[in-house]
Amino acid sequence: MTTMRAITMAQTGGPEVLELADVPRPVRVNAEFLVKVMAAGVNPIDVKTRAGRGVSGEITQYPAILGNDFSGVVVESPYEAHSIKPGDEVYGMVMVPRVAGSYAEYVTVPSLSIAKKPRSVSHLEAAGIPLAALTAWGMVVEVAKAHEGQRILIHAGAGGVGHFAVQFARYFGAYVITTGSAGNQTWLRELGAHEVIDYTAARFEDGLAAVDVVIDLIGNVADNTGTRSLKVLRPGGLIINAPSGSWPTFLEDAAAAGVRATSYKVAPDGSTLAVISRLVASGDLRIHVNEVFDLADTADAHRAVEGGHTRGKVVLRVADF
Secondary structure, three states: OOOEEEEEOOOOOOOOHHEEEEEOOOOOOOOOEEEEEEEEOOOOOHHHOOOOOOHHHHHHOOOEOOOOOOEEEEEOOOOOOOOOOOOOOEEEEEEOOOOOOOOOOEEEEEEEEEEEEEOOOHHHHHHOOOHHHHHHHHHHHHHOOOOOOOEEEEOOOOOHHHHHHHHHHHHHEEEEEEEOHHHHHHHHHHHHOEEEEEOOOOOOOOOOOOOEEEOOOOOOOOOOOHHHHHHHHHEEEEEOOOOOOOOHHHHHHHHHHOOOOOOOOOOOOOOHHHHHHHHHHHHHOOEEEEEEHHHHHHHHHHHHHHHHOOEEEEEEEOOOO
């Protein structure tokens, strides 16, 4: 078989530019795996890139295939004695737009960018984990170094990255405060938040005692959330901003407020994903899939994510299983 089905886009634009097509199947080289994709995650970066923002400026060839997350079955391993073999269930990330993405029946992926899928979750659940969980881990564990006695404010705690960030911060002992809508209050507390601020009913900065770290998953695209976050940090506290382009004066504003600041970019690290897999297997980390769409309905999946109020993750069913 030399072709496969994939969702392609011939140009950037609205969700309607996403089309189902037959394209050449990727060929594995060097230390790569060839994986049959069972499910693919849909992330805000996919939506931004499709719309002409995100990493669209780095797309060098059209039609392009989006999609960072995948869960699937190994078809070919890099070499015969590799510990991950054909038939094994795996999940991970591909680096769009350097390579074709996971909105397709097959992907090739470097051996350092995958891990075995936890047996306790389905392919649909696993496909929603890699990018969001690795982003949350990087921000909360690697950069913020979450620990007991630390107060962490996480914006958009009910989102894809946010619901993992809440769980990681609580797991490592921090006191967790998050913002969320009224409908997500109980759920966020079940995930581990000590305090949940309903952003529709109150200004999060009013009455909130100083925090050590802000995990900023919004920036200034909505009600100047980023700038307002500087007011709740203790002197010398840390703000970590994920959505690129959401707050152009981020570093300058933080310096003027007397706090530390850094952006964050996720890496497709299979070894960290393997650690996350163990937390999933032990029940210490939960994945919430909000909606599942068939591959042919990827445009509708983008519309759902674009709405901005999805709880947890949106996932594509790529193959029957």
